[in-house]
Amino acid sequence: MRRNVAYVVIALAVALLFGGLRIHFLPERLMAERTDIYVKQAGGHNRFVHQKLPDASWREFVSPSPDLLYSYLVFDTTQAPIAVEIPGHDDYWINQMVDDRTDTFGYVGHDTARGGVSKFVVYSDVTPAFDVPEGFSTFKSPSPTGLFLLRYLVRTPDSIDRIDEARQRIRVWEIWPGAKNS
Amino acid sequence: MTRFALTVAAGIAVGFLASTTPALKLRGLVSSITNGDCWVTVEGIGSKDADPVLRAFIARAGIFGNSKDKAVYFNGYVGSRVKRLKGGSHYQITGQTNIPAAWWSITLYDADFFLFDNADHRYSFANFNLKTDDAGHFVIDVAAERPPNATNWLPSPNAGNITLALRIYEPTPALYEHLATYPLPRIVEVK
Numbered sequence: 001m002r003r004n005v006a007y008v009v010i011a012l013a014v015a016l017l018f019g020g021l022r023i024h025f026l027p028e029r030l031m032a033e034r035t036d037i038y039v040k041q042a043g044g045h046n047r048f049v050h051q052k053l054p055d056a057s058w059r060e061f062v063s064p065s066p067d068l069l070y071s072y073l074v075f076d077t078t079q080a081p082i083a084v085e086i087p088g089h090d091d092y093w094i095n096q097m098v099d100d101r102t103d104t105f106g107y108v109g110h111d112t113a114r115g116g117v118s119k120f121v122v123y124s125d126v127t128p129a130f131d132v133p134e135g136f137s138t139f140k141s142p143s144p145t146g147l148f149l150l151r152y153l154v155r156t157p158d159s160i161d162r163i164d165e166a167r168q169r170i171r172v173w174e175i176w177p178g179a180k181n182s
Numbered sequence: 183m184t185r186f187a188l189t190v191a192a193g194i195a196v197g198f199l200a201s202t203t204p205a206l207k208l209r210g211l212v213s214s215i216t217n218g219d220c221w222v223t224v225e226g227i228g229s230k231d232a233d234p235v236l237r238a239f240i241a242r243a244g245i246f247g248n249s250k251d252k253a254v255y256f257n258g259y260v261g262s263r264v265k266r267l268k269g270g271s272h273y274q275i276t277g278q279t280n281i282p283a284a285w286w287s288i289t290l291y292d293a294d295f296f297l298f299d300n301a302d303h304r305y306s307f308a309n310f311n312l313k314t315d316d317a318g319h320f321v322i323d324v325a326a327e328r329p330p331n332a333t334n335w336l337p338s339p340n341a342g343n344i345t346l347a348l349r350i351y352e353p354t355p356a357l358y359e360h361l362a363t364y365p366l367p368r369i370v371e372v373k
Contacts, residue, residue, distance in 0.1 A: 007189045014193025015200065022201040024234050027241040034245070056299035063244075063295045065349060066305040067287050092284050092351065096248060102241050103230050104249060111352070149246055153285060153351075155310055 027102040034061075035074045035147055045076035045145070046174065050167045053154060069163050071150040073172065078144045080174035081123035081130050087169045088116045092153035097122065099143040106139035121175065122146075130175045206239040214263065215361045220369040221256035221348060222263045223361055228252070250358040258288075258346035258369045267346060269293075269339035272329065275322040275346070277367025279309045284352035288367070290324060293342040300337035307334055320367075329372075 042049045050071045054064035064070070075082050086095060086108065094109035095118070108118045119136045124144045132138055152163045199205065213236055216222050226232035227240055228249035240247065247255060258267060258275070267273065275288060289306035292298045297305040312320040313333040323332040326340040338344055346369065350357065357364045 007185065010186075011189045011193040011196065014190050015196035017197065018194050019197030019201040020234075022197065023206075023238045026201075026238040027245075030241050030245055054297060055303065055305070056297045058297060061245075063289075063291055063345075063347060064297070065287065065289060066297055067289075067308055094248075094252065096246065096252075098246060102245055104228055107252065147246075155308075 028100055031098075031100055031102050031147070035145070038072050038147070039074045042074065045074050046082050046172055048073045048148075048150070048167070048170060048172065050164070053160060065151075067154055069152045069154055069160065069167070071148075071167055071170075073148040073150075074145065075122055075141070075148060076145045077122060077124045077127045077141060079128070080176050081121050081127045083121045083133060083136060083171075083173055083175055084119070084148075085171040086113070086118040086150075087166045088113060088118075089152065089163070089166055090115055091155065091159070094151050096149040096151075097139055097141065097146065098149060099141050099146040101143070103142070105141055105146075108137075128177060130177065133175070201238075203242055206235065206242055209235045210239040210243060211264065216263055217256065217362055217364070217366050218368060220260060221258055221366055223254060223256045225361070227255060250353070250361075251355075252352060254350045254353050254358055254361060256348040256350075256366070258348065260369055260371045266343035267324075269342045269344045270326055271338075272372040273324040273346070273369055274372055275324065275367050275369050277320060277365075279312055279314055279318050279320060281309065281350055281366070282354040282357055283350045285309055286348065286350040288322065288336070289347045289349070290336050290338060291345040291347060292339055293344070295345065298337065298339055298344070302335075302337060304335070304337055307336060323372075 038049060039045060048071050051060060053069055054066045058064050089110065092110050094107060096104055097106040099105050108120055121132055121136050121138045122141055124141045126144050154160055210224050213225050214222050215225055224240065226236050227244055227247040244255060260267060285308060287306050287308040290298055307322055314320045320334060322334045322336055323329045324336045324338050326338050328335045
């Protein structure tokens with residue numbers, strides 16, 4: 001009897017450990033699956049991929065909003081921090097910054113930029129020391145790599161070209177030690 | 183030794199089953215919040231404070247969801263919140279456009295959670311493109327065929343599961359602190 005109880009306890013302990021680890025690492029695993037795709041699409045880290053407006057042919061991810069233009073960038077701050085400049089825009093937009101566990105660590109958007117240019121730097125614990133360019137805010141990512149999810153509201157079909165033009169003017173660059181960064 | 187190996191194998195099997203999507207959905211159900219008996223959301227989207235099981239459910243069901251001060255997300259239901267709505271049924275969504283937020287939208291998804299292909303290329307309605315009466319009141323007809331006199335027709339498949347997703351961006355605290363009770367549009371099935 002005592003031996004049977006012992007086996008049940010062992011089985012439950014193994015179940016808890018195995019199931020717990022699967023659950024704990026699920027967000028990271030899902031994040032890695034997504035970012036692998038985005039890095040391939042962009043041709044590397046620290047580059048934006050700008051998607052077309054979702055329609056019935058969209059298969060990038062499930063449940064897209066057909067009222068938003070999506071862009072994403074997988075960042076890597078292990079060698080250097082990255083600086084980003086997003087041009088001013090007069091309607092709703094938001095750049096959500098997400099770490100390797102899918103947790104959001106920062107936002108910029110129409111409410112913070114108020115129509116002006118949004119300038120920020122993202123770094124992590126492993127990023128080499130750097131000087132923050134003048135006028136830039138900073139965001140520290142809990143992980144060396146992560147994701148920017150940029151969304152623009154499309155009120156009418158006419159606004160797509162205007163938003164696309166703004167997206168093409170987004171600047172992203174690494175701040176290398178000793179380089180003149182602006 | 184064999185009995186020990188079987189015990190470990192059984193533990194792994196149970197752990198695997200307990201961490202699959204259906205099991206995570208149970209956790210999501212426990213944390214679900216309903217509004218007006220026709221919208222359901224989950225507390226903790228975009229929050230690091232959610233427990234690991236809820237976080238795993240949210241990562242699976244709604245990865246990269248914003249925190250509630252940035253956006254709140256509801257799925258529509260009629261009757262049972264665990265059952266999806268049906269293509270081929272006629273639903274009406276009624277309400278006011280003045281939900282306190284930067285903007286909001288209602289989007290229809292097909293059985294696979296993609297946008298439904300239709301001749302009008304109409305996949306959603308938002309506060310800024312709904313036709314309303316003089317008092318800002320709107321009616322959205324969700325149906326496979328355009329109903330007579332429909333002012334806002336959201337085409338739906340003729341069969342299979344569908345989802346109606348209500349997204350509210352930059353809601354005010356009056357809304358996101360009262361997800362269960364803030365008055366939202368109503369969904370009814372038209373028989």
